[in-house]
Amino acid sequence: KEEIEKMVQEAEKYKSEDEEHKKKVEAKNALENYAYNMRNTVKDEKIGDKLAEADKKKIEDAIDQAIQxxxxxxxxxxxxFEDKMKELESVCNPIIAKMYQGAGG
Known part of the structure; x- marks a missing residue:
């Protein structure tokens, strides 16, 4: 009986470790995906050409820093990873939103 309880405790311990690891991997992947998607967005001529050079550079620098x-x-x-994501979004999102507002009218 003690052995079973010990196994259950170990299973729960590993479950929480697995959940932490999964959360970490998901946060890392989200940051990576966002950075690379944003880089592609800025490099897309249809979008990149609508950005002011200073804004484009600001986004590119933020992306480079995040990837580094x-x-x-x-x-x-x-x-x-989540903090870094928020940091990157706080630079990119207002610029992209401003661009879409300008394009939309």
Whole structure:
């Protein structure tokens, strides 16, 4: 009976470790995907040409910094990846939104 309880405790311990790992991988992938998608968006002529050079450079610099950070912090925690994502979004989203508002009217 004690052995079964021990196995159950170990299973629960590993389950929470697995969940943490999954969360970390998902946060890392989300940041990577966002950075590369944003890079492609800016390089797309239809979109990139509508951006002011200063805004385009601001986004490209933020993307480069995020990718550099990712390369150097592969083992970061989920919340660190999430913070970096928010940081990158806070640079990119207002610029892209402004561009779409300008294009839409």
């Amino acid at each position: 950070w990712l390369d150097n912090n592969q083992l970061a925690e989920a919340d660190e």
